[in-house]
Amino acid sequence: SPEQMTKYQKIESLVKGFKLPSATYRQVMMLWREEMKNGLKKRTNPTADIKMFPSFVRSLPDGTEHGKFLALDLGGTNFRVLLVELDGPLVDIESKTYLIPQQVMLGTGEQLFDHVAHCVANFISKHGLEREPTLNLGFTFSFPLMQDGLASARLSKWTKGFRCEGVIGKDVCLLLKQxxxxxxxxxxNVVAVINDAVGTLMSAAHSDRNCEIGLILGTGCNACYMEKLDEVETIELDDGGPNQVIINTEWGAFGDNGCLDFVRTEYDRELDTYSINPGKQLVEKMIGGMYLGEIVRLTLERLTSEGLIFQGVDPECDLFNRGKFYTKYLSEIESDRGEFFENTKMILEEIGIETYTLEDCKIVKYVCALVSARASFLVSAGIATLINCLKRPEVTVAVDGSLYRFHPRFHNLMSLKIYELVEPAYKFKLALSHDGSGKGAALVAAVTTHMK
Ligand code: ADP
Incomplete structure (x- = not known):
């Protein structure tokens, strides 16, 4: 009916910003490439949004590493301490997850590192490691670091909900050691500090010689890759070592200079305004698991206020509360098959929406699909840019993070989009990487202490 037509047209007009044509993604790729180049050049690095931090990791593992290592994984939802034993292709991992209380995440740096050290001490006694003469430790610290050496790195800024006082500009390895x-x-012996992207790359490269890109799709979004030293102007490393270094792009900050404003929607702007770091990490805020649920919520809120869905909904329900629509809901809703919408209904009830129609369910699923497709296409544009720059006939992209792991369509959407965007000469593969931050940190420790 004409009435229905106008309703769907109204909905369409409120969500069309999520649907970007291929030409737009190609434009985004050009900007992305430009900004990554700027990050590598001495002259343009200070003002570049993508910082392209050299990691000081110069070689990938070859599967012959061995030894026993401690690893710490800090920088996401959970903090873990791990004991990793490498023996050629065999890897044995024991780990324990510790909670980081909210007041520690937002407290002082000293409190944070004291908490971390306590957990390590607890782990050491639990595993009877007190008698070990020395323990080599690889530290996965997944925040933007300005690396001064393999085991020396200053925090450049907090992201992902952390904001501990007095750490920015400090050497996090030193804080850990103290x-x-x-x-x-x-x-x-703290032998190396890396981030989760580098760990993911190292972990997958252990058994795949083509692996040269690491990607994180979890709370945030970040990537790293192996770059030729000649291309990296921001450090001097003519020590006779390998002529390459892993670059931690920290590309989550892409768009902070406004260059992506032409693809951002009103929902992206509102999310940013109410975030703890307005104006920062703009591309990450369109991709990362910390944000996708909220983008969907803001969109549904708008559709509701326009009277297009959820007629008569309780204005006190969680649909109208910031942060109450989780990204895992997208995975569950998009997993619904057929006309019954079991997951969708359950989630709507969970957030306090009691009266909904089947049509509402369809629209909710549609919005989720649009938001996750845009996220997967944007990160694909970044990966395709890297693959085109690497110019290798075959490359494996190691991927980790709950968003990639659990979302039902992310892998396929990305494979299709990257295939569309890369130059046809280059073959690529997206491979789920396991235990990046544990096994990866241990491998860096092994490769650099030459425990072969
Ligand atoms: P981190 O990146 O913090 O190390 P994860 O890789 O577990 O840790 O990512 C956590 C993020 O993943 C959270 O923002 C959460 O919203 C998102 N997430 C958790 N479960 C799912 C899921 N089933 N589907 C999609 N996203 C999820």
Whole structure:
């Protein structure tokens, strides 16, 4: 009916910003490439949004590494301590997850590192490691770091909900060492600090020689890759070592200069305004797991206020509360098959929507699909840009993070989009990487202490 037509046209007009044509993604790729180049050049790096931090990791594992290592994984939802034993292709991991209380995430840096050191001490006694002469430790710290060496790196800024006082500009390895010394008598040698993207790349490269890109799709979004030293102007490394270094792009900040404003929607703007870091990490805010649920919520809120869905809904329900629509809902809703919408209904009831029609369910699923497709296409544009720059006939992209792992369509959407965007000469593969931040950190420790 004409009435229905106008309703769907209204909905369409409120969500069309999520549907971007291929030409737009190609434009985004050009900007992305430009900004990554700027990050690598000495002259343009200070003002570039994508910082392209050299990781000081110069070689990938070859599967012959061995030894026993501690690893720490800090920088996401959970904090983990791991014991990793490498023996050629065999890897044995024992780990324990510790909670980081909200007041520690938003407290002082000293509190944070004391908490971390306490957890390490707890882990060491639980695993009877007190008698080890020295323990080599690889530290996965997944925030933007300005690396001064493999085991020396200053925090450039907090992201992903952390905001501990007095850490920005400080060497996080030193803070860790000092806290460890207070807490345990075991001799712990902090041999490397890396981020989760580098860990993911290392972990997958252990058994795949084509692996040269690491990608994180979890709370946030970040990527790293192996770059030729000649292309990297921001460090001097003519020590006779390998002529390459892993670059941690920190590309989540892409768009912070406004260059992506032409693809951002009113919902992206509102999300940013109410975030703890307005104006920052703009591309990450369109891709990362911390944000997709909220983008959907803001869109549904708008459709509701226009009277297009959820007629008569309780204005006090969680649909109208920031942060109450989780990204895992997108996975569950998009997993619904057929006309019954079991998951969708359950989630709507969970957030306090009692009266909904089957049509409402369809629209909710449609909005989720649009938001996750845009996220997967944007990150594909970034990956396709890297693949085109690498110019290798075959490359494996190691991917980790709950968004990629659990979303039912992310892998396929990305494969299709990257295929469309890369130059046809280059073959690529997206491979789920396991235990990046644990096994990866141990591998870096192994490769750099030459424990072969
Ligand atoms: P981190 O990136 O913090 O190390 P994860 O990789 O587990 O940790 O990512 C956490 C993010 O993944 C959260 O923002 C959460 O919203 C999102 N997430 C968790 N479960 C799912 C799921 N089933 N589907 C999609 N996203 C999810």
């Amino acid at each position: 806290a460890l010394q207070k807490c345990t008598h075991v001799d712990i």
